[in-house]
Amino acid sequence: MRTKSSFSLLLLVVLSFGCFVLNGQETVSGELKKWHKITLTVDGPNTSELNDYNPFLHYRMDVTFRHDSAIYVVPGYYAADGNAGNTSADKGNKWRVHFSPGHTGEWTWEVSFRNGTNVAVSDNPSSGEIVSGVDGLHGQFSIAPSDKTGKDLRAKGRLLFHGRQYPVFAETGEYFIKSGTDAPENLLSYVDFDGTFHDDGQKDNLVKTWAPHLSDWKAGDPTWKDGKGKALIGAINYLASEGLNAFSFLTNNIAGDDKNVFPYVSYHNYERIDVSKMDQWEIVFSHGERLGMFLHFKMAEVENQGLLDGGDLGPQRKLYYRELMARFGHHLALNWNVGEENGLWMKKHTTPWQNTTQRLAMARYFYENDPYRHHVVIHNGQQFYDLLGPESRYTGLSYQTSKPDFRQVYPSIKRWLELSKQQNVKWAIAIDEPGDAQHSLVPDADDDGVHDNARQNALWGAIMAGGWGSEWYFGYKHAHSDLSCEDFRSRDKFWDQVRYHLEFMEKADLPLADMKPGNNLSSSENDWILAKKGDAYLILLKMGEKPDNQLTVPVGKYAVKLFNPRTGKYAGSTNELTPKDGKIKLPVPSSEVEKDWIVLVKKG
Numbered sequence: 001m002r003t004k005s006s007f008s009l010l011l012l013v014v015l016s017f018g019c020f021v022l023n024g025q026e027t028v029s030g031e032l033k034k035w036h037k038i039t040l041t042v043d044g045p046n047t048s049e050l051n052d053y054n055p056f057l058h059y060r061m062d063v064t065f066r067h068d069s070a071i072y073v074v075p076g077y078y079a080a081d082g083n084a085g086n087t088s089a090d091k092g093n094k095w096r097v098h099f100s101p102g103h104t105g106e107w108t109w110e111v112s113f114r115n116g117t118n119v120a121v122s123d124n125p126s127s128g129e130i131v132s133g134v135d136g137l138h139g140q141f142s143i144a145p146s147d148k149t150g151k152d153l154r155a156k157g158r159l160l161f162h163g164r165q166y167p168v169f170a171e172t173g174e175y176f177i178k179s180g181t182d183a184p185e186n187l188l189s190y191v192d193f194d195g196t197f198h199d200d201g202q203k204d205n206l207v208k209t210w211a212p213h214l215s216d217w218k219a220g221d222p223t224w225k226d227g228k229g230k231a232l233i234g235a236i237n238y239l240a241s242e243g244l245n246a247f248s249f250l251t252n253n254i255a256g257d258d259k260n261v262f263p264y265v266s267y268h269n270y271e272r273i274d275v276s277k278m279d280q281w282e283i284v285f286s287h288g289e290r291l292g293m294f295l296h297f298k299m300a301e302v303e304n305q306g307l308l309d310g311g312d313l314g315p316q317r318k319l320y321y322r323e324l325m326a327r328f329g330h331h332l333a334l335n336w337n338v339g340e341e342n343g344l345w346m347k348k349h350t351t352p353w354q355n356t357t358q359r360l361a362m363a364r365y366f367y368e369n370d371p372y373r374h375h376v377v378i379h380n381g382q383q384f385y386d387l388l389g390p391e392s393r394y395t396g397l398s399y400q401t402s403k404p405d406f407r408q409v410y411p412s413i414k415r416w417l418e419l420s421k422q423q424n425v426k427w428a429i430a431i432d433e434p435g436d437a438q439h440s441l442v443p444d445a446d447d448d449g450v451h452d453n454a455r456q457n458a459l460w461g462a463i464m465a466g467g468w469g470s471e472w473y474f475g476y477k478h479a480h481s482d483l484s485c486e487d488f489r490s491r492d493k494f495w496d497q498v499r500y501h502l503e504f505m506e507k508a509d510l511p512l513a514d515m516k517p518g519n520n521l522s523s524s525e526n527d528w529i530l531a532k533k534g535d536a537y538l539i540l541l542k543m544g545e546k547p548d549n550q551l552t553v554p555v556g557k558y559a560v561k562l563f564n565p566r567t568g569k570y571a572g573s574t575n576e577l578t579p580k581d582g583k584i585k586l587p588v589p590s591s592e593v594e595k596d597w598i599v600l601v602k603k604g
Contacts, residue, residue, distance in 0.1 A: 048091035085279030121318035151292030178469025180246025186258035202259040212487035240291035243499030248296035302341035306352030335375035343382025367393035400433035406457035413465035434458035439475040449493030500568030537601035
């Protein structure tokens, strides 16, 4: 038995060098700190991606982590030689699990390692036979507080959704308002990733280089295989530098529009995972997490919703979900989107539609198997009525509209939030494809960089309706579209307006969880209002000449500020007002009266 003093010495070495080996067979690596990725690697069966005895289906590694009453059962995965992202190895004896602890202090871990036909996707934890020499391995480590600061999500903790309209970070308690890119959906169709997709005859012309963002890579940023990956890492750097805090990507578009993104070794084999490509994806996702980015995993699109098991929750679909959870579920801010444009709603398809039973089963699988209970959403098009019942495990919606002026955003979010509350399911809703398929967020060059409708009706409209954020789709009738974009600077002027919005929301310190739409509180029928009556009011004075607006408020003193969402600056000084006849007069801008303005009213 290791003594306390010797363990403390070992821990000092670990914190200094980030890795230690136990019994010559297990390695714990990573910074042993709260919210950081801790990786346990064990020596297991020596096999390969294409071994006749499938290492992805016929072996199952799970690791149970315990701290006091906290217990996490985390799925593991086959890691080839343990460095496949750099070596492109497809064989080896390394098996791995990633864990992001939410508590400081002592943690214990114990490995369950079993083999048997399809044991990886069995619902019975006792299925198969134990693999001697690996099953039962155990140990402990000590977790120190996080030392990260700023945007790095390891300073903020895991993003918590369940039962919340607005997610909060576990460490800081602060709300997270999302605004990022929904396009291009084929972000991971990238020439520097390993795999067969480059030249398999499936839309190879859509494979990206991300060359316009090569100059955004910085010394010290990650790469793989002696310098690959710089351009895509640079693209994520650029988004973060503009203040955006999310990006979105398909993880399987076999039979879809692009056809180049999938976790498998080939386009037609859905039971063999490309280990090195997954390691390279993880490098990109980890970099995004350090830059404060929310990761939107879109796991299917309308054309391939029935690709795996005909849409059922069968062995192929369970394997797909398990591998994503095992390799990427440790990240702190993400959602699992089970289907972009899902269900029976349009003629465009190449695989079967998913029905209500199948739609419910997907969410339930993540609820039962994701140790962190991340946000689980589904996308339009079939309406969501069948997912509102008590058997549903969805925690929200990823919403899409169809009008080029974005006018559907506000009423759609408001409506589905009201319906969800009536059914007591408490969804969090984001607008992740505002606008329409043809146009949506057009390049700056096509709108003189103004983007009035996008800013008012979607960026601010989503918040005013009670949504927790937005992502931006690039219409296919324009350059730099949802499939062709390789240069995020094509919307550079709009990203400034996104940054102003996010900075305003952060500094306004609003009691969002207690605020509700209250448009009737204004004397103008044109205003959108989000309010906690008697405390805080967020008012959007929409485009058009401003009338002599008055706001109905209880007795008290109120600070009133006028904010320009196009410049990110307040106009004039703060007014201290006392209601007269239960009303206060809202400020009228001295210029650009026809444009949209934000009014912040707070008591005190």
